[in-house]
Amino acid sequence: MPSPSDMPAPRAATPTVASGACYVLVFEGETTRLVHLPEQGETVVGSSEQAVIRLSSDVVRPEHLRISTRGNEAVLTALGEAAGARVNDEPLQGQHVLTSGDVIALGDVTLGFHRNATRVGARSALAAGPFHQRLEEEIERALRYRNSLALLVLDTGSASADVMHHALAEVCRVVRRVDIVGETARSEIAVLFPETGRSASIPAQRLLSGVLANAPGIRGGIAICPDDGCEPDTLLTGARLALRAGTPGEIASVSAAASFFEIGDRKVVSVDPMMKRLFGLLRQLATSTLPVLVQGETGSGKEIASRALHEWSPRCGKRLVSINCAALPESLLESELFGHERGAFSGAVGAKPGLFERASGGTIFLDEVGECSPMTQAKLLRVLETHRVSRVGGTEERPVDVRVVSATNRVLEEEIANGRFRQDLYYRLNAATVLVPPLRNRPLDIPVLAARFLDEACESLGRPRMSISAGAMQRLVMHSWPGNVRELKNVMDFVAASVPDTELAAVQLPDKVAATVAPWMVPRSAPARAASASTAQAAKEAPAAQPDAPRFRSIYEEIAELEKRRITEALEAAGGVRARAAELIQMPLRTFVTKLKVHGLTSFPQSAPANREAKG
Numbered sequence: 001m002p003s004p005s006d007m008p009a010p011r012a013a014t015p016t017v018a019s020g021a022c023y024v025l026v027f028e029g030e031t032t033r034l035v036h037l038p039e040q041g042e043t044v045v046g047s048s049e050q051a052v053i054r055l056s057s058d059v060v061r062p063e064h065l066r067i068s069t070r071g072n073e074a075v076l077t078a079l080g081e082a083a084g085a086r087v088n089d090e091p092l093q094g095q096h097v098l099t100s101g102d103v104i105a106l107g108d109v110t111l112g113f114h115r116n117a118t119r120v121g122a123r124s125a126l127a128a129g130p131f132h133q134r135l136e137e138e139i140e141r142a143l144r145y146r147n148s149l150a151l152l153v154l155d156t157g158s159a160s161a162d163v164m165h166h167a168l169a170e171v172c173r174v175v176r177r178v179d180i181v182g183e184t185a186r187s188e189i190a191v192l193f194p195e196t197g198r199s200a201s202i203p204a205q206r207l208l209s210g211v212l213a214n215a216p217g218i219r220g221g222i223a224i225c226p227d228d229g230c231e232p233d234t235l236l237t238g239a240r241l242a243l244r245a246g247t248p249g250e251i252a253s254v255s256a257a258a259s260f261f262e263i264g265d266r267k268v269v270s271v272d273p274m275m276k277r278l279f280g281l282l283r284q285l286a287t288s289t290l291p292v293l294v295q296g297e298t299g300s301g302k303e304i305a306s307r308a309l310h311e312w313s314p315r316c317g318k319r320l321v322s323i324n325c326a327a328l329p330e331s332l333l334e335s336e337l338f339g340h341e342r343g344a345f346s347g348a349v350g351a352k353p354g355l356f357e358r359a360s361g362g363t364i365f366l367d368e369v370g371e372c373s374p375m376t377q378a379k380l381l382r383v384l385e386t387h388r389v390s391r392v393g394g395t396e397e398r399p400v401d402v403r404v405v406s407a408t409n410r411v412l413e414e415e416i417a418n419g420r421f422r423q424d425l426y427y428r429l430n431a432a433t434v435l436v437p438p439l440r441n442r443p444l445d446i447p448v449l450a451a452r453f454l455d456e457a458c459e460s461l462g463r464p465r466m467s468i469s470a471g472a473m474q475r476l477v478m479h480s481w482p483g484n485v486r487e488l489k490n491v492m493d494f495v496a497a498s499v500p501d502t503e504l505a506a507v508q509l510p511d512k513v514a515a516t517v518a519p520w521m522v523p524r525s526a527p528a529r530a531a532s533a534s535t536a537q538a539a540k541e542a543p544a545a546q547p548d549a550p551r552f553r554s555i556y557e558e559i560a561e562l563e564k565r566r567i568t569e570a571l572e573a574a575g576g577v578r579a580r581a582a583e584l585i586q587m588p589l590r591t592f593v594t595k596l597k598v599h600g601l602t603s604f605p606q607s608a609p610a611n612r613e614a615k616g
Contacts, residue, residue: 059107131182148197153239226474272442286312296436299486310363318362326371340392370410457496471506505600
């Protein structure tokens with residue numbers, strides 16, 4: 001057998017392929033040498049001159065083994081009958097995925113496989129489908145364990161495919177190992193930061209700065225769970241809206257995408273793109289005199305839509321009068337709408353103009369118009385056709401110039417089919433139709449509306465502003481809001497009046513909201529429904545319990561109570577020193593601080609420095 005000094009120098013990897021993150025240490029005889037493996041390619045181990053790692057041992061065949069590399073991944077394959085090859089003292093059979101530190105033995109030759117630690121941080125991007133699935137999984141994990149996460153979306157705009165490739169490679173290089181990168185669109189890169197909530201702007205800005213050199217026009221938007229939503233599509237939409245509202249080279253939050261609409265003396269805020277388009281449609285319709293029918297659930301904002309049609313119209317200098325057609329009996333409703341003459345009915349001691357006359361030159365809003373009786377419907381149709389009104393008990397017709405806006409939560413087509421609403425009146429009322437979506441269908445609006453309503457309620461009570469904790473926001477976002485915007489405002493009014501703290505905790509919300517659960521907590525036997533559901537709703541849809549079956553509290557509530565109690569005890573024992581308290585219950589300080597916010601313990605008093613030193 002020739003001596004090592006007589007052997008030709010080992011062949012290097014193919015020169016056209018750059019060295020990668022993996023390498024092999026070869027121990028043969030009394031010599032040791034290092035062979036870098038290519039970034040992508042195959043490295044043959046054998047005794048032939050063509051072998052990249054050439055060995056002189058008698059047991060080594062001309063082509064004995066092959067190491068296939070792709071970035072940080074390496075696979076060892078036996079070529080032919082690779083007798084005697086062992087990996088970590090186990091016989092090599094077929095293929096073996098190499099791990100840094102693996103030892104390959106061929107007779108008296110030893111190969112040590114290593115992966116360069118400085119290259120391990122490079123990530124590969126997921127395609128849109130797998131990334132969306134990972135996003136769903138991370139959201140569930142965050143909700144289950146009361147953590148937060150952030151979703152960053154970067155848009156390279158009209159940059160070339162080459163620029164997009166370099167930007168994606170740089171993002172994959174600088175992200176943390178726990179972060180998840182995905183390509184969600186042709187010019188879009190998404191990064192998911194698990195367990196990183198309201199502080200996510202720091203790593204996001206650092207990441208953006210690293211990409212700016214290759215893509216100067218790139219911009220980013222960030223959405224946080226649960227602050228901005230608890231569903232994948234909601235977070236993606238929020239992040240995309242944020243980046244469009246921002247400027248190149250900056251990271252914008254969802255709040256930057258909020259639009260404010262001045263409607264008379266009121267200011268309405270919205271993030272949801274469909275609501276923004278709805279307000280745009282209202283602004284266009286306001287310039288005409290067409291009758292408009294506003295449809296939507298109770299409390300969804302139909303009255304706001306009617307006010308916008310008036311305040312943005314040339315009639316804004318005149319009166320807007322409103323009436324709830326379901327709140328008055330038929331005889332009184334007719335008198336209110338059309339007026340009455342003296343003696344028209346018992347108690348009519350004088351003539352009185354109706355709302356149509358008083359609103360002349362302005363706008364009349366007929367709320368719940370679907371509740372009108374057939375007689376009232378006939379008179380409404382007459383007014384709309386002739387623009388003249390006849391008072392109850394009178395014969396004279398008076399001209400009126402009124403813009404009619406009506407609203408209903410009923411499906412008038414069904415009412416027509418059942419004979420409860422006039423078809424000709426329906427066509428007169430809905431020269432234009434506006435549909436206001438329910439609050440549960442615009443989840444991006446819930447956080448901004450909740451914060452605004454809470455600020456207004458606190459200001460009205462003359463108390464300091466309150467913030468909303470991540471846990472409380474999670475419950476708010478996941479609640480189904482059957483009462484829509486009106487229900488949300490009522491909840492915030494209640495919170496401002498009943499919660500003395502400066503931060504709203506989840507347990508301080510009303511029971512119907514605080515009991516909101518995540519979709520994965522809903523019983524499997526319950527039929528499919530909207531993702532946001534309350535515990536009460538889930539209980540109704542679940543199979544009935546046996547009368548004598550024991551009742552159990554939610555295990556998550558009991559764990560939360562125990563956790564809060566232990567943290568409180570540790571803080572008391574440590575004199576309020578957080579680092580010491582975290583040590584006492586063997587909890588990482590970062591997790592400890594997060595739990596303080598979750599349980600509303602951020603204002604826990606600390607002892608004086610001397611006392612802390614003594615307790616330490």
